[in-house]
Amino acid sequence: MLIAVTIWLAISIIIWLFAKPKIEVSGTVASVSLWAISFALCAAVDFDWWGTMDPLGWLNAMFAGPTEWILGKV
Amino acid sequence: MGLMTFQISRIQMMILMFWVVMGTGVLTMPLAIAHFTIRDGWIAALLFFGGSTFAAAICWLYAKAYPKTSLSDALVQSLGPYFGPVVVLWFVVWLAIHTALVSRQLLVFAEITILPQTPLPVIAFAFFLPVTYGVSLGLEVIVRFGEFITPIALPVSLLLTVLTIPNMHVHLLQPILADGWTPVLQAALQPAVAFAFQLILVLQILPHLRHPETVGRDIFVVGAISTMALLASEVVIITILGGSANYLQYPILEAVRGIQIGRFIQRLDTLYVMGIVAVIFLKVGLLQYLFVSSLKSVLRLQSLTGILMPASAVTGAATIFLWRDTVSLSHYMISITPAYFAFTLGGLPLLAAVVKLIRPQTGQTGQKSGSKKGGLRTT
Numbered sequence: 532m533l534i535a536v537t538i539w540l541a542i543s544i545i546i547w548l549f550a551k552p553k554i555e556v557s558g559t560v561a562s563v564s565l566w567a568i569s570f571a572l573c574a575a576v577d578f579d580w581w582g583t584m585d586p587l588g589w590l591n592a593m594f595a596g597p598t599e600w601i602l603g604k605v
Numbered sequence: 606m607g608l609m610t611f612q613i614s615r616i617q618m619m620i621l622m623f624w625v626v627m628g629t630g631v632l633t634m635p636l637a638i639a640h641f642t643i644r645d646g647w648i649a650a651l652l653f654f655g656g657s658t659f660a661a662a663i664c665w666l667y668a669k670a671y672p673k674t675s676l677s678d679a680l681v682q683s684l685g686p687y688f689g690p691v692v693v694l695w696f697v698v699w700l701a702i703h704t705a706l707v708s709r710q711l712l713v714f715a716e717i718t719i720l721p722q723t724p725l726p727v728i729a730f731a732f733f734l735p736v737t738y739g740v741s742l743g744l745e746v747i748v749r750f751g752e753f754i755t756p757i758a759l760p761v762s763l764l765l766t767v768l769t770i771p772n773m774h775v776h777l778l779q780p781i782l783a784d785g786w787t788p789v790l791q792a793a794l795q796p797a798v799a800f801a802f803q804l805i806l807v808l809q810i811l812p813h814l815r816h817p818e819t820v821g822r823d824i825f826v827v828g829a830i831s832t833m834a835l836l837a838s839e840v841v842i843i844t845i846l847g848g849s850a851n852y853l854q855y856p857i858l859e860a861v862r863g864i865q866i867g868r869f870i871q872r873l874d875t876l877y878v879m880g881i882v883a884v885i886f887l888k889v890g891l892l893q894y895l896f897v898s899s900l901k902s903v904l905r906l907q908s909l910t911g912i913l914m915p916a917s918a919v920t921g922a923a924t925i926f927l928w929r930d931t932v933s934l935s936h937y938m939i940s941i942t943p944a945y946f947a948f949t950l951g952g953l954p955l956l957a958a959v960v961k962l963i964r965p966q967t968g969q970t971g972q973k974s975g976s977k978k979g980g981l982r983t984t
Contacts, residue, residue: 532726532925536918539730543914550910558911561904565915572922586927587702587937594944598794601943605790 532573540566611745612815619827620751621891622804626657626831628888629710631857632881634796634835635842637939639851641792643843645782646850649792650832650839656797657828659951660804665821667808667954670961672817676808676954677902683960692953693903699949700896704889705923706937708732711885712924713931717854718878729921732886737917739890740897741910744813747890754887758880765873766837768864773844796835799942802950804828809895854931893920 575581585591613621634653638646671679677696681689712728720728739746782789804824811817842856845863850856862874897909897916906912928934 532922535726535730536922539733539914539918539921543918546914555907555911557904558906558908561900561906562911562915565912565919569915569918569922572919572926576922576926585929585933587933587941590702590937590941590945594948595940597944598940598942601794602791605787605794 532576533570536569536573539569611743611813613744613748613810613813614815615819615823617748617752618807618810618814618820619823619830620755621748621887622807622824622827623831623834624751624754624884624887625803625806625891626800626827627834628881628884629707630796630800630831630835631838632714632855632885633710633938634800635839635850635856636854636935637795638792638839639842639856640935640939642784642788643848643850644778644780645784645789646792646843647778647836647839648782648789649796650835652789652793653796653801653835654828654832655793656801657804657831658825660801661821661825661828663805663951663954664808664824667958668811668817668820670958671811673812675810675812675902676957677899679808679957679961680953681902683957683964690903692956693899696949696953697896697899697903699945700892700899701920701923702927704892704896704920705927706934707885707889707892708920708924709928709934711882711889713934714855714878714881714885718858718874725925729924732889733917733921736886736889736893737913739886740894740917741913744810744894747887747894750890751887754883758884761876761880762834765861765864765877766841768866768873769841769845769860772860772863773841774847775844777844777847778840794943795939798951799938799946801828801831802946805950805954806891806895808954809899893917896920 634650635646638649642649667676667679671682674682677693680692680696683689684692708729711732712725715728715732716723716725739750804827807814807820807824811820814820838857841860842850845860846853846856853859858874858877861877862872864873865871893916897912900906900912900916901909928937
């Protein structure tokens with residue numbers, strides 16, 4: 532996955548070089564942050580950083596209970 | 606491009622929202638229903654109409670309060686410049702996770718049906734290239750693609766349904782309600798909430814609608830048509846597969862695969878696979894557009910261009926990262942999405958509308974500032 536996202540980044544840089552857009556500070560910060568998140572997610576998958584941990588555990592903790600409650604009531 | 610002038614007509618909006626529901630709905634709703642009941646699944650499909658009617662009511666109420674404002678902008682206007690963006694961020698995270706979910710459903714579908722030897726990241730890479738290109742061209746291209754695909758997909762779907770009739774065994778529908786209403790209501794929860802409430806996503810593109818005042822009525826019609834489509838697919842599945850539907854990943858695919866005309870015309874599921882890939886592409890295109898434009902709105906960026914590629918990289922990576930396997934995917938769909946979607950898609954528009962009704966003067970003041978900063982009107 533890291534290879535895939537690196538190729539994706541390379542394509543993005545080529546498009547950016549050809550498009551020559553105006554440099555916008557907030558847009559650049561947002562862009563770099565999103566790239567960092569995507570690389571972190573890919574690395575987490577490739578190196579199994581989180582082991583058996585559920586990345587959506589927080590949603591499970593918040594919403595699985597209410598769903599079960601409704602299913603139990605009907 | 607040119608989105609400032611582009612306005613979505615009523616029929617375009619209805620086509621778009623129909624595929625937002627049925628794009629993955631025809632694939633995964635039967636699976637969710639079969640988890641609780643097989644024989645009475647068609648009644649659960651009918652109850653989808655209740656959820657879509659509720660969604661239409663929310664759209665109607667919201668459009669009364671904010672006739673020309675997208676959901677993310679309305680949240681900032683109603684909840685203020687500090688708490689508003691936090692709530693919008695919750696919505697943006699929901700969009701990212703949901704885009705990843707729909708993409709993962711397509712990747713698993715493609716892996717099982719047509720690309721069994723190809724690793725998921727490679728399929729994801731190939732899938733997100735055209736999606737990102739479509740999003741870069743703007744909402745108009747996504748809407749036009751919906752218009753293009755519908756005259757092809759609907760007659761083919763109808764034809765495939767008619768061709769399955771010889772394989773149907775109507776007695777498999779009986780006895781009706783032998784196990785009571787409980788499994789039917791449990792089966793209806795996921796379609797009637799998690800799928801029907803996705804119709805509320807239209808509120809994010811409300812400024813682009815030519816007739817935003819009729820959005821409630823239009824969503825009601827989309828809900829009714831989607832109910833008919835879901836009912837047809839459930840009847841086909843139950844009467845052809847019976848109890849074995851519970852053990853299949855894609856019951857409707859197996860039902861279509863059974864079509865055989867003479868000795869030579871068979872494996873029409875290829876047509877079905879092509880259609881599914883096309884309509885899920887449409888759905889992911891819209892969701893990715895909404896994700897990127899909401900992100901632009903909350904970060905107050907000047908244009909989408911800088912974040913298009915990295916945003917696709919995030920959703921593409923999240924597609925693989927968030928669900929370890931199909932078991933965790935099914936658990937998420939059945940146990941989490943009903944309450945999560947009700948809270949996010951039902952709760953946020955209602956919250957914005959109620960705040961506007963309680964404090965109308967705040968909404969008006971915010972509307973002025975909101976129109977200056979970060980709208981959804983892009984590029």
